[in-house]
Amino acid sequence: MSHSAEKSTGKSAESFTFFENVYDIVRLIPHGKVTSYGAIAKYLGSPSAARMVGWAMNSSHALVPPIPAHRVLNRLGLLTGKYHFGSEERMKELLQAEGIPIENNQVVDFQRYFWDPSLELNL
């Protein structure tokens, strides 16, 4: 167990920086608001690590409390991750249910509903 166990245990402490922060921020997104992968990545100190944010969302399905991943879109307000919700229209309906208009797989007036973590959290 030494070899295998060490790997997980040793890295746990440092792994919390990025992934856990992503989940935490997404959970802080207010109802009826949305944000982008880049905004979260930038808040974490790596503006180019937007890919990692999306990757974190990939694992968010089993997390509790559930992560409102439908509030996380790309910088264009496009529902790029809709295919990961089981149904393509699932993400759209979730957003519309919060009062966010969607048209052609894109948020109408995206900037109006945009929620910037570095802005709202005021750091």
Add this chain to the structure above:
DNA sequence: GAGGTGACTGCGA
């Protein structure tokens, strides 16, 4: 141990 992939983004040709 090493290589490839990915729900992104910005810049260059």
Add this chain to the structure above:
DNA sequence: CTCGCAGCCACCT
């Protein structure tokens, strides 16, 4: 205007 590439970090094979 469109197309392509590099950077980022963790997970999977």
